[in-house]
Amino acid sequence: MGESKLDLLQGTLDLMVLQTLAAMGEMHGYGIARRIEQVSGDEVLLNQGTIYAALVRLQQRGWIAAEWGTSENNRKAKFYGITKRGRKQLVEDAAYWQRLSSVMGRVLAMSADGEVL
Amino acid sequence: MNRLLNKIRAFFHKRQLDGDLEAELSHHIEAATEENIAHGMSSDEARRRALLRFGNIQQARETHRATRGLPWLDILMQDLRFSLRTLRRDRTFTIIAVLILALGIGANIVVFSVVDNILLRPLPFPNADQLVRIAPKVSKCGNSCATYSTDAVQEFQQRNHTFSDITGYDAFTAPGNWKLTGKGVPVPVSEIDVMDNFFHTLGVQPLMGRLTFTAEESRPSGAPVAVLSYPFWKRQLNGDPNIVGQALSFGGTPTTVIGVLPESFDFGAVYSPGAKLDVFTPYIYDRVREYGNMISITGRMKPGVTLAQARAEVDLLFPTLDFSVKGGAIGKYSAEVHDMKDYISGSLRRALIVLWSAVGLILLIVCVNLSNLLLARAAARSKEFAMRRALGAGRARIVRQLLTESLVLSGVGALLGLTLAIAACYYLAHQGSIALPLLNQIRVDRTSLLWTIFIAVTTALAFGCLPGLRASGSDLQSALKDSGHGSSMGKRSDTLRSVLVISEIALACVLLVGAGLLLRSFLRVLDVDLGFRPAEATAISFDYRNPAPDPTNAKLSATLQETLRRIKTLPGVQTAGITDSLPMSRNRSWGISAKGKSYQPGELPGTFVYVVSPGYLNAIGMRLIKGRDITWNDTNPAQGVVIINQTVANYLWPNEDPIDRIARVGGADARVIGVIEDVRETSAEAKAGWQMYVSVAAPQFGPSDMQLVVRSNIPAAELQPLVLSTLRELNPGQPRADLRPIQMLVDRASSPRRFFVYLVGIFAALGLVLASLGVYGVISYSVTQRTQEIGVRMALGATPGRVQMSVISKTLGLAAIGIGMGGVLSIAVANLIASMLFGTAPTDPMTFVAMIALLGGVAVLAGYLPARRASRINPMVALRNN
Numbered sequence: 001m002g003e004s005k006l007d008l009l010q011g012t013l014d015l016m017v018l019q020t021l022a023a024m025g026e027m028h029g030y031g032i033a034r035r036i037e038q039v040s041g042d043e044v045l046l047n048q049g050t051i052y053a054a055l056v057r058l059q060q061r062g063w064i065a066a067e068w069g070t071s072e073n074n075r076k077a078k079f080y081g082i083t084k085r086g087r088k089q090l091v092e093d094a095a096y097w098q099r100l101s102s103v104m105g106r107v108l109a110m111s112a113d114g115e116v117l
Numbered sequence: 118m119n120r121l122l123n124k125i126r127a128f129f130h131k132r133q134l135d136g137d138l139e140a141e142l143s144h145h146i147e148a149a150t151e152e153n154i155a156h157g158m159s160s161d162e163a164r165r166r167a168l169l170r171f172g173n174i175q176q177a178r179e180t181h182r183a184t185r186g187l188p189w190l191d192i193l194m195q196d197l198r199f200s201l202r203t204l205r206r207d208r209t210f211t212i213i214a215v216l217i218l219a220l221g222i223g224a225n226i227v228v229f230s231v232v233d234n235i236l237l238r239p240l241p242f243p244n245a246d247q248l249v250r251i252a253p254k255v256s257k258c259g260n261s262c263a264t265y266s267t268d269a270v271q272e273f274q275q276r277n278h279t280f281s282d283i284t285g286y287d288a289f290t291a292p293g294n295w296k297l298t299g300k301g302v303p304v305p306v307s308e309i310d311v312m313d314n315f316f317h318t319l320g321v322q323p324l325m326g327r328l329t330f331t332a333e334e335s336r337p338s339g340a341p342v343a344v345l346s347y348p349f350w351k352r353q354l355n356g357d358p359n360i361v362g363q364a365l366s367f368g369g370t371p372t373t374v375i376g377v378l379p380e381s382f383d384f385g386a387v388y389s390p391g392a393k394l395d396v397f398t399p400y401i402y403d404r405v406r407e408y409g410n411m412i413s414i415t416g417r418m419k420p421g422v423t424l425a426q427a428r429a430e431v432d433l434l435f436p437t438l439d440f441s442v443k444g445g446a447i448g449k450y451s452a453e454v455h456d457m458k459d460y461i462s463g464s465l466r467r468a469l470i471v472l473w474s475a476v477g478l479i480l481l482i483v484c485v486n487l488s489n490l491l492l493a494r495a496a497a498r499s500k501e502f503a504m505r506r507a508l509g510a511g512r513a514r515i516v517r518q519l520l521t522e523s524l525v526l527s528g529v530g531a532l533l534g535l536t537l538a539i540a541a542c543y544y545l546a547h548q549g550s551i552a553l554p555l556l557n558q559i560r561v562d563r564t565s566l567l568w569t570i571f572i573a574v575t576t577a578l579a580f581g582c583l584p585g586l587r588a589s590g591s592d593l594q595s596a597l598k599d600s601g602h603g604s605s606m607g608k609r610s611d612t613l614r615s616v617l618v619i620s621e622i623a624l625a626c627v628l629l630v631g632a633g634l635l636l637r638s639f640l641r642v643l644d645v646d647l648g649f650r651p652a653e654a655t656a657i658s659f660d661y662r663n664p665a666p667d668p669t670n671a672k673l674s675a676t677l678q679e680t681l682r683r684i685k686t687l688p689g690v691q692t693a694g695i696t697d698s699l700p701m702s703r704n705r706s707w708g709i710s711a712k713g714k715s716y717q718p719g720e721l722p723g724t725f726v727y728v729v730s731p732g733y734l735n736a737i738g739m740r741l742i743k744g745r746d747i748t749w750n751d752t753n754p755a756q757g758v759v760i761i762n763q764t765v766a767n768y769l770w771p772n773e774d775p776i777d778r779i780a781r782v783g784g785a786d787a788r789v790i791g792v793i794e795d796v797r798e799t800s801a802e803a804k805a806g807w808q809m810y811v812s813v814a815a816p817q818f819g820p821s822d823m824q825l826v827v828r829s830n831i832p833a834a835e836l837q838p839l840v841l842s843t844l845r846e847l848n849p850g851q852p853r854a855d856l857r858p859i860q861m862l863v864d865r866a867s868s869p870r871r872f873f874v875y876l877v878g879i880f881a882a883l884g885l886v887l888a889s890l891g892v893y894g895v896i897s898y899s900v901t902q903r904t905q906e907i908g909v910r911m912a913l914g915a916t917p918g919r920v921q922m923s924v925i926s927k928t929l930g931l932a933a934i935g936i937g938m939g940g941v942l943s944i945a946v947a948n949l950i951a952s953m954l955f956g957t958a959p960t961d962p963m964t965f966v967a968m969i970a971l972l973g974g975v976a977v978l979a980g981y982l983p984a985r986r987a988s989r990i991n992p993m994v995a996l997r998n999n
Contacts, residue, residue: 029141030148048149048170049177052141056185060123073151077144078137 013054015097018090021064021082028069028077029055055080063089127186138181146171196521204525210494211526214487217890218530218576219537220883221483225572226538228476228876230565231545232469235462235555238564241381243320244417247281248457249424251414251431253450264288264410267402269438269448270312273414276434279427281419282318285412286311286388287400289705291698291822293658295396296852297353299366302845303852304353305658306367307393308343309384310400316344316378318417326361326376330399334375337404341372347380349395367396368662368850383557387461388413391552391865407441415457428454449718461554468873471631471950475880478628480572482887484579485621489891491523491584492614493898516585523581524574531573535561538569550861551868587613611899618891619935625881625888626939626972627946632874632881633964634947634954639874641956642867648762648796648805649700650738653691654859655833656699657840659825660851674749674814677730680825680847687839689831694733695813697821698725700796701862707783709761709809711769724765724807725798726783728818734760734793734810736826737859744776744791747812751790757817759787760810766792768807782809785817800866802955826859833858870955885972888935889979896928897983907987908995917988924987928980932973940969 016036021027024035032055033048058064063086071077082090127134146167153163171177182191204211239245252263265273265285274283286309293305313335316328324347333339343365345354354360364371378397385392405411418427431452440448455463462469495502502515539561545551546559561569659680667673677695684693698704706723710716727733731747742763751758759782766775766789775789795805811818825844829836837856844851864871900907907920947959957964 028144028148030145033145034149034152047172048145049172049174050180052138052177053180053184056181060120060127060185062119071144071148073148075144075147076140077148078141 013050014058015090015093017051017054017058018063018082018086018093021080022087022090026067026069026079026081028071028079030077032080058086061089062086124185124187128190131186134185135178135182138178142174142177192517193521196518197525199518200522200525204522207494210490213890214490214526215530215533217483217486217887218527219533221480221534221887222527222531222569222572222576223534223537223541224880224883225476225480226534226561226565226569227541227545228472229568230538230542230559230561231556232473233562233564233568234559235465235553236469240387240458240461240555241558244420245458246456247418247420247422248319249416249418249427250455250457250460251283251416251452252455252460254453264413265438265450265452266410266440266448267406267408267412268442269440269450270412270414271402272438273434277430279418279422279430280416282314282417283414284312284315284318284416285400285414286315287405287411288413289411289703290394291658291703292392293852293854294822295367296660296850297365297367298369298850298852303368303660303850305852305854306349306395308367308396308398309394310405311397312400312412315397315415316382318415319382320417321382322379323376324379325358326374328376328378330375335399335402337401339399339401341367341370342375342399343367343372344376344378344397345374346378346384346393346395346397347382348393350377353395372398381558386555386557387457390554390556391549391868393549407443409440414452416454424454424456465553465869467950468869468953471953472873472876475628475631475877478624479880479883479887480576482621482624482628482884484576485617485624486887486891486894487523487526487576487580488583489614489617489621489894491519491580492587492617493894495519495584495587496898516582519585520577520581523577523585527573527577527580530576531569535566535569538565550865551872552865553869553872583613611902614895614898615931618888618895618931619938621888621891622932622935622972622976623939623942625884626936626969627942628877628881628884629968629972630939630943630965631946631950632877633968634950634957634959634961635870635874635877637961637964638953638955638957639867639870642801642870645797645801647700647801647863648739648794649859651859651863653830654737654826654828655836655856656824656826656859657837657844657856658852658854659695659823659844660848661823662850669752669754669816670814674752676847677814678749680844681730681732683843683847684825684827684840687829687836687843689836690827690829692732692736693825693827694736695730695823695825696733696737697728697813697823699824699826699859699862700737700798701800701866704798706807707809708781709759709765709769709783709807710781712779712781712786714769721768722807724809727808727810728813728821729810730813733826736828738828739796740794741791742794743774744789746791747810749814751812752815754816755786757782757785757787757811757815758790760791760793761789762793762795762805762808764795764805765807765809782811787811787817801863802867802870827856873953885975888972889975892928892931892976892979893982895931896924896980897986899927900924900983900987903987904990904995907990908992911990912992912996920990921984921988924984925977925980928977928984929973932976932980935976936969936972939972940965 017032020032020035020039024031027035029051030048033051055064055066059066059080063083064080065083066078066080068076069079146164149167149170150160150163153166154160156163158166168174182188240248242248270283270285277283290307290309292307295306295308296303297306313330313332316323321328323344326344328344330342331339334342345360350356350360357363360374361376362373364373366372384394384397400412416427418424431454435448435450435452438448438450440446440450505515506512542559542561546557661673661676665672681693681695684690704725707726708721709724710721729747731749734741734746741760743766744760747758747760756779759780761769761775761780769775769780770778775792778789780787780789793808793810796808797803797805798808799806813823825840827836827840833856840856841851841853907915911917911920943965944960951959
């Protein structure tokens, strides 16, 4: 199903969702999408529709839980919240990303003669 | 793991989850729109921007579903639904295909169940691979030579080191040898003596009570006890749950029931196909110790002992075993250790493999046939497939769709076939006239079910692949452009279908020739001169108990004479006689030699001996060729009389007149008074052995189990009450036995062959029908395809006869190639089954010609129907309809 091609992107989105929920508490799908866009300073042009696949995947893994509730504009909406297992996963994934980004930073900072500055 | 469960759950809650998703999505869009409006956009613009930011909604739905559920399962369900819809639309095709598959698969399940049961599965005993039969290396006679003396068996029990148990049973029992008395009219009962450890050795667990006889019960002084078979307990005792400990009266002797056997144990199935034993009693060693060779041996090897080790020990020990300790005689036995399973079914191996191959062929023909049908369908649906491909369906997707259709077809066919097979297996397991071992155990079990699934899937793949590839690979443009009557794709498809039909005919030809040869062999077997006339002869167990001592047999003689006189006066009765053993049932043997001549040890074979009354030979229809029959006056205690068969006469007195010669019969002198023509003793196929007949009234030979043989042109069912009431008038102890046609015994002896011939015959007929269906399909299709062309030709002056001829000649062409190839194959196959034939050469020209003519005839008939249709094509209509 082309999942392998999107691996990195999915991983990224999943982590963003987890972090958002961890930071903001319960939110509905649109809220999560908007929040990620805002935090990224609208630098990430998120295809908002893809968030729902990420949500169902995280839910099936038991990292987030969903519940129907009423939104701020008085509509029925599904609210997602991070679970205990989700928090544990978030710590692991975040550490992984920190390491990866620091490695990437070092690699990209290589000068032409190969010395690390 | 958890996720998989969630996915499966999601698959089943599709509707609810889809609803949830829709609600979520619409909430999303609305929330975004509202936010945009709050930023000052117009409502239309706000909504447009919201949708834009969201991206492709449909794609979001699809990825959501794919992530949450099992996409392949979704596609499968989709394919299934589509298949069911198309198949329902094409009802005729579906019904024909399912029927063909059901017959093909059903036949395969039945034969597999038979093969699995008789050949593959271990015997229904624990650690059955340790069980062996010990029997002489060369059997010169029947049961007598397959047995050992009581002393020999007991000595072997003590001296061996490779067996954990040695046991056996008295091989000389007769059906209906006992009677159950004390409850109205006596009922005949089949009883057999088994050694104390018999059931223990086999590992049979009791349904109730115990199955092992104690040492005391195996002594002449022991109180009579019995173990009952399950059917007997159910039938005669209504399954009395408190039967253990109760006494039953057998012929007036109260006998305590100590146990009931489980339903799964059938003595006959393992030891004597077709025999039904009711009561098992202890083998009383000391009572029969000096009766000679009595015991048929079964052993259980110690764990870890190999057949070779057991053989080595048996080879060492058996020549040294005593025949009789009292008589001081060594038995000079030889013995072969057979794996019990091999001993039971080894001789059937070849026949079963042939049967299996035959149904395999049937399945192959079914596959070819369906391939053909599907190809025709695929051709008709080529536009549909082209359209779907044009719309973006991948080739794999279309093959997958077609394979799903094949699987649905074969699945439904397999279900129907399974139903047929279960019915057939039930019938086979519950009929009593086929003397095949282990037949009672036949049922469609888990292994058969697995096999069913295996062949259903294989079949589907086999017949679905070719049309699938063909359909998905066809040229898009031409198929779309073409209205279906084109010539561009017809040619290739036609050739392929012709090849399929030719192979079908060839396969059917092999089946037909094989079946023909077996059928001819069977007819030959039926034609064999048995040496007696089973037609119009019937037999009934005859009860005789004489409480008073009767050393001269005078009382017996008087009773028998009176009985025979009364029976002969019954209406329709031509003649009657008495014997202790009927032909083709049990047998036992003694020795016979010419007095005064000396023979090499082991030179003379065992001789079947029959203790008969005067008139018996006539009643059973045996032919005296020299001398005279026994009379009631042949009662000289010093010298008995004996009638021998031709084989014995030729061997003992070559080129001499055997009449009035003195023979040594079982250790006593007897004068030869007559010679009869050889009788096929064990079956029509086996050669006649050595036979002799002695008088039942002579003081040398006592009465034993007796059979009254009645020759009459009245059917047995009508005669039975008359005979029975006469016997009961003379002897109230006479049990209510059946008057059975002698023909039954003959049929039973040939029943394995009959069984195989019937089955192979049915398969061949099936193959013929399928092949002709194939021919019909191809020719009919080509006529449809060429309607226009034929129309043109007829418009240009071709006569209907000519059109018809051209179609028929095409049929003949296909049939000729198929039969040619099939004929060559058949010769090879016929040589493989040569050992199963009787009086028929593997290249029997008559069979070949007859079968080929039959196949050709049917093929032409199958081609004639479309040919006739072709000749009736109206040129105007054909040309107009394009």
